[in-house]
Structures are given as C-alpha cells and as structure tokens.
Amino acid sequence: xxxxxxxxxxxxxxxxxxxxxxxxxxxxxxxxxxxxxxxxxxxxxxxxxxxxxxxxxxxxxxxxxxxxxxxxxxxxxxxxxxxxxxxxxxxxxxxxxxxxxxxxxxxxxxxxxxxxxxxxxxxxxxxxxxxxxxxxxxxxxxxxxxxxxxxxxxxxxxxxxxxxxxxxxxxxxxxxxxxxxxxxxxxxxxxxxxxxxxxxxxxxxxxxxxxxxxxxxxxxxxxxxxxxxxxxxxxxxxxxxxxxxxxxxxxxxxxxxxxxxxxxxxxxxxxxxxxxxxxxxxxxxxxxxxxxxxxxxxxxxxxxxxxxxxxxxxxxxxxxxxxxxxxxxxxxxxxxxxxxxxxxxxxxxxxxxxxxxxxxxxxxxxxxxxxxxxxxxxxxxxxxxxxxxxxxxxxxxxxxxxxxxxxxxxxxxxxxxxxxxxxxxxxxxxxxxxxxxxxxxxxxxxxxxxxxxxxxxxxxxxxxxxxxxxxxx
Amino acid sequence: xxxxxxxxxxxxxxxxxxxxxxxxxxxxxxxxxxxxxxxxxxxxxxxxxxxxxxxxxxxxxxxxxxxxxxxxxxxxxxxxxxxxxxxxxxxxxxxxxxxxxxxxxxxxxxxxxxxxxxxxxxxxxxxxxxxxxxxxxxxxxxxxxxxxxxxxxxxxxxxxxxxxxxxxxxxxxxxxxxxxxxxxxxxxxxxxxxxxxxxxxxxxxxxxxxxxxxxxxxxxxxxxxxxxxxxxxxxxxxxxxxxxxxxxxxxxxxxxxxxxxxxxxxxxxxxxxxxxxxxxxxxxxxxxxxxxxxxxxxxxxxxxxxxxxxxxxxxxxxxxxxxxxxxxxxxxxxxxxxxxxxxxxxxxxxxxxxxxxxxxxxxxxxxxxxxxxxxxxxxxxxxxxxxxxxxxxxxxxxxxxxxxxxxxxxxxxxxxxxxxxxxxxxxxxxxxxxxxxxxxxxxxxxxxxxxxxxxxxxxxxxxxxxxxxxxxx
Numbered sequence: 001x002x003x004x005x006x007x008x009x010x011x012x013x014x015x016x017x018x019x020x021x022x023x024x025x026x027x028x029x030x031x032x033x034x035x036x037x038x039x040x041x042x043x044x045x046x047x048x049x050x051x052x053x054x055x056x057x058x059x060x061x062x063x064x065x066x067x068x069x070x071x072x073x074x075x076x077x078x079x080x081x082x083x084x085x086x087x088x089x090x091x092x093x094x095x096x097x098x099x100x101x102x103x104x105x106x107x108x109x110x111x112x113x114x115x116x117x118x119x120x121x122x123x124x125x126x127x128x129x130x131x132x133x134x135x136x137x138x139x140x141x142x143x144x145x146x147x148x149x150x151x152x153x154x155x156x157x158x159x160x161x162x163x164x165x166x167x168x169x170x171x172x173x174x175x176x177x178x179x180x181x182x183x184x185x186x187x188x189x190x191x192x193x194x195x196x197x198x199x200x201x202x203x204x205x206x207x208x209x210x211x212x213x214x215x216x217x218x219x220x221x222x223x224x225x226x227x228x229x230x231x232x233x234x235x236x237x238x239x240x241x242x243x244x245x246x247x248x249x250x251x252x253x254x255x256x257x258x259x260x261x262x263x264x265x266x267x268x269x270x271x272x273x274x275x276x277x278x279x280x281x282x283x284x285x286x287x288x289x290x291x292x293x294x295x296x297x298x299x300x301x302x303x304x305x306x307x308x309x310x311x312x313x314x315x316x317x318x319x320x321x322x323x324x325x326x327x328x329x330x331x332x333x334x335x336x337x338x339x340x341x342x343x344x345x346x347x348x349x350x351x352x353x354x355x356x357x358x359x360x361x362x363x364x365x366x367x368x369x370x371x372x373x374x375x376x377x378x379x380x381x382x383x384x385x386x387x388x389x390x391x392x393x394x395x396x397x398x399x400x401x402x403x404x405x406x407x408x409x410x411x412x413x414x415x416x417x418x419x420x421x422x423x424x425x426x427x428x429x430x431x432x433x434x435x436x437x438x439x440x441x442x443x444x445x446x447x448x449x450x451x452x453x454x455x456x457x458x459x460x461x462x463x464x465x466x467x468x469x470x471x472x473x
Numbered sequence: 474x475x476x477x478x479x480x481x482x483x484x485x486x487x488x489x490x491x492x493x494x495x496x497x498x499x500x501x502x503x504x505x506x507x508x509x510x511x512x513x514x515x516x517x518x519x520x521x522x523x524x525x526x527x528x529x530x531x532x533x534x535x536x537x538x539x540x541x542x543x544x545x546x547x548x549x550x551x552x553x554x555x556x557x558x559x560x561x562x563x564x565x566x567x568x569x570x571x572x573x574x575x576x577x578x579x580x581x582x583x584x585x586x587x588x589x590x591x592x593x594x595x596x597x598x599x600x601x602x603x604x605x606x607x608x609x610x611x612x613x614x615x616x617x618x619x620x621x622x623x624x625x626x627x628x629x630x631x632x633x634x635x636x637x638x639x640x641x642x643x644x645x646x647x648x649x650x651x652x653x654x655x656x657x658x659x660x661x662x663x664x665x666x667x668x669x670x671x672x673x674x675x676x677x678x679x680x681x682x683x684x685x686x687x688x689x690x691x692x693x694x695x696x697x698x699x700x701x702x703x704x705x706x707x708x709x710x711x712x713x714x715x716x717x718x719x720x721x722x723x724x725x726x727x728x729x730x731x732x733x734x735x736x737x738x739x740x741x742x743x744x745x746x747x748x749x750x751x752x753x754x755x756x757x758x759x760x761x762x763x764x765x766x767x768x769x770x771x772x773x774x775x776x777x778x779x780x781x782x783x784x785x786x787x788x789x790x791x792x793x794x795x796x797x798x799x800x801x802x803x804x805x806x807x808x809x810x811x812x813x814x815x816x817x818x819x820x821x822x823x824x825x826x827x828x829x830x831x832x833x834x835x836x837x838x839x840x841x842x843x844x845x846x847x848x849x850x851x852x853x854x855x856x857x858x859x860x861x862x863x864x865x866x867x868x869x870x871x872x873x874x875x876x877x878x879x880x881x882x883x884x885x886x887x888x889x890x891x892x893x894x895x896x897x898x899x900x901x902x903x904x905x906x907x908x909x910x911x912x913x914x915x916x917x918x919x920x921x922x923x924x925x926x927x928x929x930x931x932x933x934x935x936x937x938x939x940x941x942x943x944x945x946x
Contacts, residue, residue, distance in 0.1 A: 033871060035871075038870045038871065042870060141839070141869065153870075154839070154869045154870050154871070155869070155870055156868055156869065156872075156901070156902065157901075157902050168791070169791075170789070170790055170791025170792075171789065171790075171791065171839060171867075171869065172787075172788070172789020172790060172791040172792050172839070172867030172869075172900070173789070173791035173792065173795070173867075173900075174791075175789070175867055175868060175869060175900070175901055176791075176792070176867065176900035176901055176922075178901075178902070179868070179900065179901030179902030179905060180902075182902040182903060183902050183903050183905075183906060221791065223791075223794060247791075247794045247795060247797075247798050248794060248798070249798050249801065249802075250797045250798045250800065250801035250802075250807075251801075251806070252797045252801070252806060252807050252808075252809065252832075252833065253794045253797030253798045253801070255809075255832060256790065256793050256794050256830070256832055256836070257790075257794050259790070259830040259832055259836065286802075287795075287799065287922070287924040288795055288900075288922050288923060288924060289762070289922055289924065289925075314645075315645070316643070316644065316645020316646070316648070317643060317644075317645060317729065317730075317732070318641070318642075318643025318644065318645040318646035318647075318649075318694065318696075318720075319643075319645050319646065319649070320729050321643070321696060321720045321721060321726045321729050321730050322646070322720060322760075322761055324720075324723045324725045324726030324729055325720050325721070325722050325723045325726045326760065327723065328722065328723035328724075328725070328726070329722075329723075329759075333723060333724070333725060334723075334725050336725065336728075357729070357732040359725075359728060359729055359732055360725065361729055363729070363732065366614070366627070366644060366645070394644075394645030394646075394648055394649065395629055395648060395652070396614065396627045396628070396629065396644065396645075396648060397511045397515060397626075397627045397628055397629045398506065398508075398511065398627070399629075427645070427646075427648070427649035427652065427761075428629070428630075428648055428649055428651075428652030429629065429630050429651070429652030429653075429655040429656050430652075430655060430656050432652060432656075433656060449649075449760070449761050449762055450761060451760040451761060451762065452762075
C-alpha cells in the first residue's frame with residue numbers, strides 16, 4: 001500500500017528487523033515440514049545469538065525451547081514477531097504484537113492479495129500503520145543478516161558476509177542470490193524478501209541500507225513499485241550506489257507478477273521506471289546475472305571509477321577481444337594504452353615476452369608467468385593516468401593460476417588505499433572457480449566470463465557519472 | 474589464406490586430425506616447461522591409445538618413449554604431425570611431414586602473421602597446399618576428441634563427451650569452453666583451436682563436423698573470416714545447427730584481433746557477417762555465456778522446437794518472471810496456457826496446491842513437492858499442443874532438489890523418444906550446481922539462471938525457423 005514519504009519510524013524499526021535482540025515465532029510448529037518449524041530450526045542452526053521464543057496455542061516445547069501460548073505471555077521484550085499462520089489468523093496475531101509492543105512484524109503467510117484477498121491485506125496494513133507497527137510481507141520468504149548469524153525464514157542458506165544489501169520482491173530470486181553467495185562467495189550485508197509489501201516497501205529499506213555500516217551497495221529485485229515518490233526520495237538521498245532489476249516488462253510477465261506478489265504494473269507507462277531511475281540515480285540491470293555482476297563490483301568500489309581509462313591485462317587474446325566488444329556495447333569503449341599513458345606502453349613491454357602485445361588489452365601472452373602478471377598489474381596500478389584495471393587469467397597447460405591469484409592479491413593489498421578499481425576475470429575449469437572465490441574473499445570482484453567482468457567495470461563508470469551529477473545539484 | 478570452396482581432401486584429412494591412429498610430436502622436449510614436452514605428457518596422461526612418436530634431433534628418450542631424430546626415421550605410418558618448433562624451423566618440418574606422408578600437420582608455433590611475418594606464413598600455406606598436406610594453425614593451442622581420450626596441445630583439460638563440436642579461433646576461449654566442460658559438464662564431441670588458420674579454416678571443420686556422428690551442434694568462436702564463400706557453402710550444406718560467436722565488432726577489438734590471430738576484419742562492412750550468417754542459416758550469439766547456452770541446448774535438441782508453445786513450470790514466481798521478460802526480449806513471447814491448451818490448465822491445477830497459479834509460467838508454489846513436479850512435467854510432456862518444457866527449481870528450505878531432479882530425469886527418460894524439448898533451470902546453491910551436472914549427464918540441458926535457460930530454448934525455436942527455410946529451398 002502506497003506511502004508518500006519515507007517514514008522515519010519504519011526506518012528505525014528496520015534496524016530491529018535486521019538486528020533483532022529477540023524474536024518470537026508465532027505459529028511455531030512441532031511438525032518439521034511446516035514453515036513454523038523450519039524458522040525456529042534455522043534460526044538456531046545458523047547460530048542466531050539473541051532470544052528465541054516459539055509461540056503456539058498448545059504451548060508444547062519446540063526443538064527443546066520453551067513455547068508460549070500467546071505473544072503476551074513472553075516475559076521479556078520482543079523486537080521481531082515472525083508470523084507464520086493461515087491468512088485469516090494473521091490479524092489476531094498482529095493485535096497481539098501491538099499489545100506486546102513488538103518493534104516490527106514479519107508475515108510469511110500467503111493467500112492475500114496475490115489470490116484476490118486485497119481487502120484483507122489492506123485491513124492489516126491500515127491497522128499496522130495506525131499502531132506504528134511496521135509490517136514486512138505478507139507472502140515473504142524471510143530476511144537475515146550474516147553479520148549477526150541471523151537467518152529468519154524459509155531459507156536454506158545464510159549468505160557470506162559482504163557489501164551488498166539485497167532487497168528482493170521475489171523469494172525465489174532472493175534464494176538464488178543467497179545460493180550464489182554460498183557457492184561463489186558473493187558477499188551480502190543483509191537480505192530481505194518483501195513479498196506482497198503490504199506496508200514496508202523498497203524505499204524504507206533503501207533508507208535503512210543507507211545507514212547500515214556493512215552495506216556499500218543496495219541491490220533490488222523489483223516486480224512492482226507502489227510508491228514511486230517515496231522510492232525517488234530514498235534513492236535520491238542515499239550516498240550509496242543502487243542497482244535495480246525491474247521485471248514485468250513483458251505482458252505475460254506483468255500478469256505473472258500480479259499472480260506472484262500482487263504487483264500492479266498497469267499504471268506505469270512504458271519508460272516510466274527508466275525515467276524515474278534516471279532522475280534518482282539508480283542503475284538498471286537487465287538480466288539476473290548482470291544484476292549480480294554490477295552490484296558485486298559496486299559493493300567493493302562504491303565510489304565508482306575516476307575516469308574511463310581502464311587497462312585490461314590478460315594472457316589470452318580471446319578474452320581481451322570479448323571484453324573490447326562488450327565494453328563498446330555497454331557504451332564505454334576501451335582507450336588505447338598509448339593514448340592514456342605513453343610511458344605505460346614502455347613499462348608494459350618490459351613485463352611481457354617479445355611476442356606479447358602492448359595495445360589495450362595488454363596481451364602478456366599465453367606463457368605469462370606470475371611475475372609478468374605482478375609486474376604488469378603493478379605498472380598499471382602505479383600509473384596515475386589509469387583509473388581501473390581488469391586482469392584476466394586464461395589457463396593454458398603452463399599457467400600457474402594459484403600463483404597468479406597470489407600476485408593479484410599482493411598487488412591489490414599494496415595499493416588498495418588509493419581505491420583504484422581492480423577487477424579480475426578467470427575463465428576456465430575448477431582452478432579458476434577456486435581463484436574467483438579466493439579473490440572475492442580478499443575483496444577483489446572476480447568473475448567467470450569476460451562480459452561479466454566488463455559489466456562490473458562499466459557499472460563503476462556509470463555510477464561515477466551519477467555521483468558527479470548528484471554532487472553538482 | 475583464402476579458399477574458394479570446401480576442399481574434399483582437407484575434410485577427409487580432418488578425420489585423421491581428430492581421430493589419429495598415430496602422432497609424431499616434432500620438437501618434443503625433455504624440458505618439462507616446453508610445449509614440446511607438455512604435448513607428449515598430456516597425450517599420455519589423458520589416455521591417448523594410438524601410437525606416439527616424439528621427434529627431437531638429440532634422439533634421447535622423452536617420458537620413457539623412444540624418440541626419433543627425424544620424422545622420416547619413424548618406422549610406421551604417421552597420421553598427425555604436431556609441430557612445436559621455433560617459427561623459422563617449421564618449414565623444414567613440413568617438408569619432412571610431406572616426405573613421410575603424414576595425413577595432416579598441426580603447428581602450434583607462434584610468431585608468424587600475428588607479429589608481421591605474413592610472408593613466411595603464406596609460404597608455408599602455399600607449400601602445404603601444393604602437396605595436399607592440410608595445415609592446422611600456426612599459433613594454435615591444440616585440438617582433441619574426448620571420445621578417443623585424445624588431448625593434443627597446450628591444454629589443461631579434456632572435456633566431457635557430449636554433442637557440441639567446438640571450433641575456436643582463440644586458444645584462451647577454447648580453454649574456457651573446455652574448463653566449463655570440466656566444471657559444469659558442458660559436453661563436447663571434438664575441439665580445435667584454429668590459431669592463425671593459415672590453411673584450414675572454419676569451413677572445412679564445419680564440413681567435417683557435419684559427418685562426425687558424435688557432433689550434433691557446431692559451435693564456432695570467430696575473430697576473422699578469410700573465406701566467406703567457402704564458409705557459406707559449408708554452413709548451407711550442413712544438416713546440423715551452427716552457432717557462431719563473431720567478435721571484433723568494436724574498433725579496438727578489431728585491432729586486438731589482428732595482434733592476436735592476425736585476423737583482418739577491415740574488408741567486411743558492418744552487417745556483412747549478419748547478412749552472411751542469415752543467408753546460410755547460422756545462429757549468432759552475442760556473449761560468451763549465450764554462445765555456450767545456445768550450443769548446449771541445440772546439441773541436445775538438434776532438430777529444434779516444433780512450435781512456440783513453451784510451458785514453464787516453476788516453484789518460484791521470480792524465476793518465472795525473469796524468464797517471461799527474457800523470452801519477450803528474445804522475440805519469442807510465452808503464450809498463455811489456456812491459449813495453447815485449455816485441458817492442460819485443468820490438469821495443471823490438479824498438480825499444484827490451491828494457491829499455485831496455472832498461468833504460464835505455471836507456478837506450482839514454493840512448497841512444491843517432487844510429486845507435484847513430476848505430475849506437472851508429465852502433463853506438459855503428454856499434451857500434444859506443447860512443444861517445449863522449461864522446468865525451474867528454486868530451492869526454499871523445504872525443496873527436495875535431488876528428488877525433483879530424479880523426477881525430471883524420470884519424465885525425460887519416459888518421453889525422450891518423442892523429442893519434445895525439455896530444459897531445466899536450477900537457481901540456488903551447491904545442491905543446484907549438483908542438480909545441473911546430474912541433469913546434463915542425463916542429456917537434459919540445465920542452467921543456473923532463468924535467462925540462460927531461455928537463451929537455450931529460444932535458440933531451438935530460432936533454429937526450427939532456419940530448418941524450415943532450408944527445407945523450403
């Protein structure tokens with residue numbers, strides 16, 4: 001339900017939602033297949049350190065925890081009331097949460113607006129707003145914060161700690177991001193599935209993320225935008241990069257979005273979101289992969305790129321050409337090395353065998369050693385005319401991928417204070433996957449294909465332009 | 474160097490190049506860091522079953538194998554002469570190969586046209602053509618055939634057996650494909666790096682692939698096309714789908730392509746390749762990932778899709794909407810279920826809980842069981858109005874990914890004779906990666922993102938249109 005402005009009381013409460021000192025699970029169940037069981041189990045198993053109170057009318061212990069018949073029976077304060085009940089029972093639980101003085105309510109139950117029960121959903125929203133109890137959901141998969149070992153919902157993964165705040169209107173896509181985090185070390189600062197976003201919408205999570213010290217980049221998957229004014233307000237104000245994947249462009253996709261999270265896109269004319277996003281400085285991703293690629297790079301380099309002088313250093317001509325083409329497709333063609341820095345050309349020649357190529361991409365040849373990589377990376381890092389470095393590893397039978405990874409990490413560590421963007425690409429087999437994970441663990445955005453790495457670098461450049469525009473206002 | 478037509482003697486010899494009974498490695502070395510050592514070592518280590526003859530002027534044994542001073546000293550027939558010598562010594566080795574009666578010469582040595590020695594390279598080509606000794610390379614990384622445990626070159630991986638014939642002008646990108654094969658079970662029938670393609674070019678490999686029983690789809694990474702007429706001839710004639718990733722569209726990329734594999738793109742006007750590819754029925758990929766996605770699907774469904782009635786079945790609304798949008802972006806919007814088959818709507822309702830959605834995508838809900846998936850897949854498989862099925866798994870905490878994977882494999886096995894396209898998407902963590910690998914091992918194209926799966930399905934549809942056009946000629 002629409003809001004006109006970002007509400008301060010909601011933003012404050014979201015601090016409790018994502019860093020709760022105590023949680024009550026209303027609808028906790030002894031049945032291990034129920035959400036109300038899973039939630040309690042996963043909070044415990046992922047290591048949640050706060051107080052945990054199952055609530056169930058039977059009052060029987062669940063997973064060894066003392067269970068309460070009603071929220072009001074809990075003898076201590078409750079920050080977060082997680083409600084997993086049949087739709088028609090949610091209203092009573094919200095009354096209890098208000099009475100108990102909970103800071104925030106999270107409703108996972110479905111069968112509201114997405115199945116035609118818009119009135120019921122709206123009633124809950126009005127009630128919660130009257131009583132200043134922020135409501136997250138309903139029809140949501142969960143939320144959490146890896147910095148607090150806090151994983152609350154229907155979620156099989158707790159992501160790795162990292163810089164991206166992930167706000168998703170879709171549970172399944174949130175899960176995809178969390179799964180990618182587990183598998184490929186895409187680092188996340190907090191995550192939330194908005195579900196039907198009856199009350200709390202994107203805008204207030206953006207305002208919360210703006211204040212959250214762990215969040216460096218705000219990433220949103222969006223099906224419908226109920227409150228464009230509040231969204232514009234929040235995104236215009238934030239000092240952090242914002243990347244949005246807005247879906248429902250297709251006709252059948254818009255219908256599916258309605259059935260999925262009751263998202264109405266009918267009102268927005270074509271181009272409405274593009275214009276809105278441009279006005280408030282939001283970067284728009286097209287595909288899911290691009291969304292992850294852009295937000296990862298921006299999470300590590302939240303001040304973007306100082307200019308468009310990117311040097312690519314590779315041992316594989318093919319990865320270089322794929323990158324050139326993609327840079328140009330994305331509107332940021334690579335400059336030649338001699339145009340950006342004639343002295344760099346000479347220094348690069350010293351870092352490569354005679355049959356290498358000091359164009360840009362700098363091709364240090366298929367036989368490149370870790371020492372050559374280190375020298376080439378260092379030259380580029382130390383040249384004041386270079387704004388970003390894209391390193392690429394294409395393993396031949398003589399390529400020492402772990403040693404080149406070490407070299408990249410050493411150069412990054414030695415120069416990271418200057419904030420020059422350093423992005424890596426490793427295309428190949430298992431050892432490349434391991435290199436990507438190790439690089440990410442050291443704070444270097446690393447990718448498996450040339451185009452993904454370019455998506456990351458171009459996002460930094462595009463964000464710099466947004467920053468400059470924001471600052472000139 | 475240009476050819477006007479596909480040469481039959483070359484196509485015949487490529488059978489020996491990719492299924493050699495005996496190999497001589499000219500320039501074999503005792504020094505384990507040299508290509509001439511790696512080649513022998515890897516042929517042996519990957520299990521090559523044919524005869525292997527190192528050739529080295531010193532004649533000392535290499536890796537325990539008897540070594541010959543000259544090619545002519547080998548007492549048996551040699552199918553493939555692999556030449557790894559300094560550029561200026563290659564000509565003599567080719568003379569020896571002609572004298573010995575080798576079927577084909579593969580030259581890995583670099584420092585030819587890519588460093589300005591075009592004349593030297595042309596001399597070799599003219600000599601080989603006069604003597605009908607097909608020359609693959611120079612400046613190439615290797616070639617191989619997993620169906621023969623044959624891995625010949627500078628390559629750290631032997632790919633998994635599968636349907637895609639991979640012809641790459643770039644070594645590093647060939648390695649990326651082989652690494653992906655190792656890591657994600659992208660199946661390959663044969664592979665070759667063309668390098669500078671002084672003599673043998675894409676066209677004759679296409680003609681070979683057309684005859685190769687293991688190859689179901691022909692995939693090519695291309696930097697420059699020297700012989701467009703022969704290419705058009707080969708692609709027009711083949712009965713197999715052809716996917717090409719043609720790079721060098723960017724100005725700086727074209728320069729890099731020249732430095733890399735001496736590829737000249739200057740002569741081709743913008744749109745030249747698009748027109749050529751359209752005329753001869755070649756599908757064009759834009760990014761590396763799309764190239765792999767398309768070729769994988771076509772490798773498993775080389776007769777394409779009978780129509781555009783694709784049903785998507787998912788437990789995650791989000792993956793469904795990403796797919797809808799991407800189908801529409803790719804020019805193949807999804808139809809609604811009731812438009813393609815009213816009876817299917819009713820059958821699908823029976824396969825899902827009441828809060829599921831029988832639109833298209835069919836959202837069988839986040840709590841979907843393996844039984845629901847199996848029923849939904851089977852309904853779609855058995856409905857004659859459905860041409861393709863896109864199944865999607867988005868794991869929540871209650872999703873049994875291995876059991877759903879089993880269900881998908883069962884349905885596929887029970888119906889595979891009818892050739893209806895069945896593609897899977899699994900978005901999430903490690904268990905999804907394992908599911909993708911297991912599905913691929915059973916012959917089902919499976920992907921990690923919605924857009925990748927859609928790229929696969931749309932490629933099938935686009936190829937059907939090409940097939941229809943070819944047949945109507």
